[in-house]
Amino acid sequence: MNQYFATVARGLEALAAQELEQLGARAVTPGFCGVAFEGDRPLLYRINLWARLPFRILVKLKEFPCRDSEELYRGIQSLDWSNYLTPDFTLAVNATGKSDRLNHTHFTALQVKNAIVDWQQTQHGDRSNVDAQTPDVQIGVHIDRDRCTVSLDSSGSSLHRRGYRPAVGAAPLKESLAAALIQLSGWQPEQAFYDPLCGSGTLPLEASLKALNIAPGLFRDRFGFETWPDFDPILWDALLREAKDSQLDRFSASIGGSDRNGEVIEQAISNARSCGVGDRVWFAEMDLAEVSAPAASGILLCNPPYGERLGQDSDLGAFYKLLGNVLKQRFKGWTAFVLSGNKELSQFIGLKSSQRTQVYNGALPCQLMKYELY
Template identity: 40%
Template sequence: MSNNYKMVAKTLFGFEELLAKELRNLGALNVTKGVRSVYFEGDKGFMYKANLSLRTALKILKPIKSFKVFNEKDLYNKVQSINWSEYLSAQNTFAVNASVNSKAFTHSHYVALKAKDAIVDKFREQEGVRPSIDLKHPDLRINVHIQEKECTISLDSSGTSLHQRGYRLATNMAPISEVLAAGMILMSGWDGQSDFFDPMCGSGTLAIEAAMIACNIPANINRREFGFEKWRDYDEELFEKITESCLNKTREFHYKIYASDSSAATLLKAKANAKNANLNEYITFDRKDFFNSEKPTEEKLHIVFNPPYDERLDVDIETFYKSIGDTLKQNYSNTDAWFITGNIEALKHVGLRPSKKIKLFNGKLESRLVKYEIYEGSKKAKYNK
């Protein structure tokens, strides 16, 4: 008999296709895309592998019960009818979070409280003692999702969000999420078969994620723990076996990753993060101003970067974006350059026509990931060869 069950991987808007592809490559079954989520099937070992390896997932949820709910009393009764002692003891701690998209239920915090009460009351009735709530480091994280009248109760196997890879201890004011960074690199089509450059590297996240992709290192190998490690059915031996098998699939990388920033203090943080990720040998850090820089290689170059946000810039936006375009055009021939910006208007000032423009969100900020192809000589010359 198959031990596979249904799971849900949560992701950022626009990354559903990337995540579905990652899941298929890992060996997931029945992969189907939702909105900011991908549904799939696998067994316990696969759940461990998904948490360890997926670059574009934020959470891996394991649904344990689905039912229809019409009002709060209904929700309370049905949550209470679940056999919670299978997953939790009165000595454990737990936390509930909820997401709702429904006319009958409009307040996710209230839904989470109702579900929490149902679980606590059931233990109190049955055993005279109740498990405690711990919002920061619970033994079990429970997820309640209500879509109109359909309610799904899941266990959160990841614990804290999977973008918290564990290598980034030093950050700047607005560091890019590790999942967003990895997704941008995958979306840019970079596969480790050319040199890579981040000219505004901040805390080094894009360069580190690029190195992990190039070497096929599991995305979350540096995390201290996953939610499933506190589950009652946790199989430590199986997890160690899965981790070892994932590490056996790493590969050599024969190109270079360059990262630079104009701030010395910022570069120190980036270097510390790369060292935490055990990847400092793969990344060449350099203090320089992109606008006075030369291409670091004669070969084809792949650039991905995240220009600083407007609120962090004390420069004129128009000039800043025009300088990006001018620098690429003048100093970076034979380059594919990608960057993300939340200032969609500012793109007009780059002075180059993007060959791709993809809608993404950086936090809550609607953004565009754009691609500029910089040819050797003029574009016309390329086609007349």
């Protein structure tokens, strides 16, 4: 069994742990901004392909005492890097954390890079080049209380970048956060799903992928593990075929979104085509005042502006009051979830929430408010 660590947004650790267990992870342990777990190589590939909440899946190589730069250098050189990196592959090092004597991540990363390429020169008479943007092998080091953990990043670019969304509007939700909000709402594909403030469509599209059992990783060009020396292309092809064969053809209930901005609706439609659901999910240009329920019941989930998205001169208080009135008057029988990063604005909704869950949109603390609409 290998030791892995999934990095996730703050506050979503327990939710991500549930997802990893459902995908077959063992010894799952939530931590701060991440979840440790164990598994084999098929699990590593499967989680990169299927997990909707994590940013990156790291493979732990070694942990060692690291009180200063010399111990860091020696600890890195104690690894047999030919197992992970040959001189014809490019590398990059990402350093996080700090200690009293290693308190600058750029220096830490440089020291790790030097230790690796010096080891390669000694062993092979050649060394890897550095590629900070698209390396073949991304190495992570984390310094915490005089200990260093060395990992390989199996994901490459962050998993939240699904690859289906080249067109985005202003202040878009990360796909991973959208998936987490859907999970927190308890929405099931048998229920209607609607976002009346959908922007470029991230929430309805993530709901669509879940409804059709489409693996979010299918839209990516590549994963980090595909350039590792031990990459198993036969196993990977089998997992890709399995994922494609398990997709469903149609929704059980309506999924859609609307927005008053016609340009972002065009972006949403383009993104829907990119992920193969353009003929199933619906998007409409519609002002919030014109919105009505598309079904007798369902889940409404939205991320209204809570700062600069409508401009400094806009009366956001009136906008939130309108949202509350629309929910109360036109969505009886529905359950609504509103993500808000502004407590004062959320009071203008004028409805009593039955539940509030704290989540983070980037570094901004937000509340996901639940409203039962009778």
